[in-house]
Amino acid sequence: MKRLIVANWKMNPPNKKTAKKIFDSAQKNACGLKNIEVVVCPPFVYLGVLSLSASGGFRAKSHSAFGAQDVFWDEKKTSYTGEISATMLKNLGVKYVIIGHSERREHLGEDNLIINKKVKYALSAGLKVVFCVGEKERDDDGQYLNFIKTEMLEGLFSVPAKLANNLIVAYEPIWAIGKSGKNADSPEKVFEISIYIKRILADIFGRPRGDQIPILYGGSVDIENTEGFLSEGRISGLLIGHKSLETESFKEILKIANNIRK
Numbered sequence: 654m655k656r657l658i659v660a661n662w663k664m665n666p667p668n669k670k671t672a673k674k675i676f677d678s679a680q681k682n683a684c685g686l687k688n689i690e691v692v693v694c695p696p697f698v699y700l701g702v703l704s705l706s707a708s709g710g711f712r713a714k715s716h717s718a719f720g721a722q723d724v725f726w727d728e729k730k731t732s733y734t735g736e737i738s739a740t741m742l743k744n745l746g747v748k749y750v751i752i753g754h755s756e757r758r759e760h761l762g763e764d765n766l767i768i769n770k771k772v773k774y775a776l777s778a779g780l781k782v783v784f785c786v787g788e789k790e791r792d793d794d795g796q797y798l799n800f801i802k803t804e805m806l807e808g809l810f811s812v813p814a815k816l817a818n819n820l821i822v823a824y825e826p827i828w829a830i831g832k833s834g835k836n837a838d839s840p841e842k843v844f845e846i847s848i849y850i851k852r853i854l855a856d857i858f859g860r861p862r863g864d865q866i867p868i869l870y871g872g873s874v875d876i877e878n879t880e881g882f883l884s885e886g887r888i889s890g891l892l893i894g895h896k897s898l899e900t901e902s903f904k905e906i907l908k909i910a911n912n913i914r915k
Contacts (some may be wrong), residue, residue, distance in 0.1 A: 656883060656910050657821065657867060657890030659783055660897030661751060671840040673706050682720045683717045686911040692749045693897075694720035694784075697737055700745045720749035723757065724780070726770035729906045739778035750775050751892075753785040753808055755827045760799060765807035766791075766859045772808060783892065784808060786850070787825040798849060805853050814858045822850055823892040829872030832893075838872045840885035847888055850899040875884065876902055888896040 660679060666672050672695055683691040695703060700719065708724040720740050728738035742750065753776060768784075775782050786804040788797035805822075812820070824846060829838045847868045855863035870882050871892030882888060893908070894903045 654867075654891070655687075656689045656913070657692065657750070657869060658689050658907060658910055659675045659823070659892045660692075660694060660888065660903065661722065661750070661754070661871075661892060661894050662695045662898060663722070663756070663894060664696060665895075665898055669699060669702050675898055675900060676703045676706060678715070679706045679897075680717055682900075682904040682907050685765060686907055686914075688911045691907065692715065693724050694749070694751055696722065697863050700742070700747065706743050710728065711862060714881040718748045719746050720783070722751050722754070724750045724752065724771055724775050726766065726774045727766070728774075731779055737773055739780055742780065743778070747780070749781045749783060749821075751783045751785065751823075753804070755785060755787055755830075759827075761832065765804060768808045768812050770810075772820075774907060776812065776819055779819070781821065783821045783823050785823045785825050785871070785892070787827055787872075790826060791826065796845075801846070801850070802853055805850070806857070809857055812857075814862055815856045817854075817862050817866060821869060822854070823869040823871050823890075824850060824888075825892060827873035832873050834844045837878065838870075840878075841869050842879040843882055843886035843888060846883055847886065876905045876909070879906050882912055883913050 663683055666675065668817045676693060679691060679693050724742060725733055727735035728740055752771045757763045772782055772784055786801050788800045791797050826838060850868055851864060854866050857863060867889035869890045870886060870888050874891045874893045876894055882891065898905065
C-alpha cells in the first residue's frame with residue numbers, strides 16, 4: 654500500500670505565479686516515486702489555474718492528485734454565498750478534501766456537528782476525505798484520548814460503512830504544531846495513538862473495514878522526523894503544512910517517504 658503525503662498549503666502563496674512554481678516542483682519531484690501518492694491541496698483560488706497547468710491532469714508518471722482544503726456540506730440549495738460544492742471541486746479534478754482541520758475548528762468555529770455534515774456530504778459525493786482530529790494539549794491523566802474519541806464519534810456519526818473506503822484520518826495534535834526536538838511528538842507515541850484511533854474506527858465501522866482506514870500524522874513534520882514517523886510510528890502517511898511550500902524540503906520528505914519499505 655502506498656503511503657499518502659498530503660501537502661496543505663493553507664492560505665499560501667500570495668500569487669498564482671508562485672503557486673504554479675511550487676506546484677510544478679511538487680509534480681516533478683513526485684515523478685517516478687512509486688511507493689507514495691502525493692496530494693496537493695492549494696487554496697480554492699488556485700485550483701483552476703493549477704488544473705490548467707497540469708494540462709488537464711497530472712503527469713503520467715507522477716503519482717499525484719489534487720485536494721481541496723475544505724468543502725461545504727450541501728449543494729441542493731445554491732444560496733450559500735462564498736461556499737464551494739463537491740461538484741465544483743470534482744469538475745476541477747479534485748479527488749481529496751481536508752475536513753475538520755484544527756485551524757478551522759479553532760478560528761472559524763467549526764464544531765463536530767458541522768464537520769460531520771461535511772464528511773457525510775463529501776463522501777457521498779465521491780471525494781476522498783482527510784478527516785482531521787487531535788487534542789489541544791496532552792495531559793498526564795489521558796483525558797486527551799477522550800477528546801480524540803469524541804471528535805471521531807461525533808464527526809463520523811451515521812457515516813455509512815460502505816463509504817469508509819474513501820476515508821482517511823489525519824491525527825494532528827495541536828500542541829505539537831510548530832514544535833521541534835524534545836518538544837515535538839515521538840514516533841512511539843504516534844504509533845500508540847494510531848492504534849487507539851484504529852480501535853475507535855473498528856468500533857464505528859467494524860473489522861476489517863475499520864482496520865483498513867489509513868492514518869496520517871500532521872504535527873510539525875520535517876526532513877528530520879519523517880522517517881521516524883513513517884517507520885517507527887507505522888502510520889500510512891503525512892499531512893504536511895508549511896514544509897510543503899518549501900520546495901527543497903518537500904522534495905527530501907518525498908524521497909525519504911518513498912524509500913521506506915516497512
